[in-house]
Amino acid sequence: MTVSQASRKRSDTRGEATRLALIEAAESLFAQGGVEVVSTRQIGAAIGSSNTNVVAYHFGSKDALIREVYRYRLPAIDRRRGELLGAAQRDGASENVRTLVRVFFLPLFEQTDGEGRHSYAGFLSGLERSGLIATRIEVNAEFPETQALFERLRDCLPPAARGRFGGRMRMVTALVATALQQIDFEARDIPENAARLFDDAVTMAAAALVAPPG
Numbered sequence: 293m294t295v296s297q298a299s300r301k302r303s304d305t306r307g308e309a310t311r312l313a314l315i316e317a318a319e320s321l322f323a324q325g326g327v328e329v330v331s332t333r334q335i336g337a338a339i340g341s342s343n344t345n346v347v348a349y350h351f352g353s354k355d356a357l358i359r360e361v362y363r364y365r366l367p368a369i370d371r372r373r374g375e376l377l378g379a380a381q382r383d384g385a386s387e388n389v390r391t392l393v394r395v396f397f398l399p400l401f402e403q404t405d406g407e408g409r410h411s412y413a414g415f416l417s418g419l420e421r422s423g424l425i426a427t428r429i430e431v432n433a434e435f436p437e438t439q440a441l442f443e444r445l446r447d448c449l450p451p452a453a454r455g456r457f458g459g460r461m462r463m464v465t466a467l468v469a470t471a472l473q474q475i476d477f478e479a480r481d482i483p484e485n486a487a488r489l490f491d492d493a494v495t496m497a498a499a500a501l502v503a504p505p506g
Contacts, residue, residue: 413469
């Protein structure tokens with residue numbers, strides 16, 4: 293390896309580390325305050341960068357950074373959903389709405405950041421508060437296991453509820469995300485309490501999805 297190649301490799305490594313730090317900082321800050329109140333300068337400052345244009349340099353815009361948070365977190369979540377759905381199919385439970393709801397949300401319960409917080413669920417809550425949760429649709433095609441699970445869950449609902457599935461999924465996602473934030477504040481260090489709160493949220497979410505339209 294030449295000196296210039298070694299220098300370029302070190303630069304690429306530092307650049308990737310900076311990108312990752314910005315993604316994680318954005319996820320955390322958007323969870324806390326919502327997207328509209330967090331500036332790109334704040335995100336850069338959160339990783340200790342003195343470059344006020346560091347987000348623009350690496351991502352171009354705040355909207356592009358949101359999509360990169362999805363692409364950072366969702367691959368593992370998508371794979372896990374595929375594994376859980378496969379297990380449900382083998383157990384003959386893949387037509388049970390509560391089981392499918394649990395398959396959908398368990399990866400969010402399992403995901404935590406370096407401080408033990410459900411950071412991606414908090415990020416989704418921040419997007420919902422800012423009216424930007426629909427941006428998730430932009431990356432649907434990149435995560436086929438999640439899309440297949442979404443469609444299976446819809447098809448398992450009573451016919452009268454299927455027409456409202458999209459809106460109801462937004463509401464129950466907000467419900468589960470709120471439960472995960474409650475766990476972060478009240479039960480992070482008590483696994484049995486955390487599991488109970490999560491299971492309660494899953495039960496309520498499943499009931500909301502199958503409820504007859506009002």
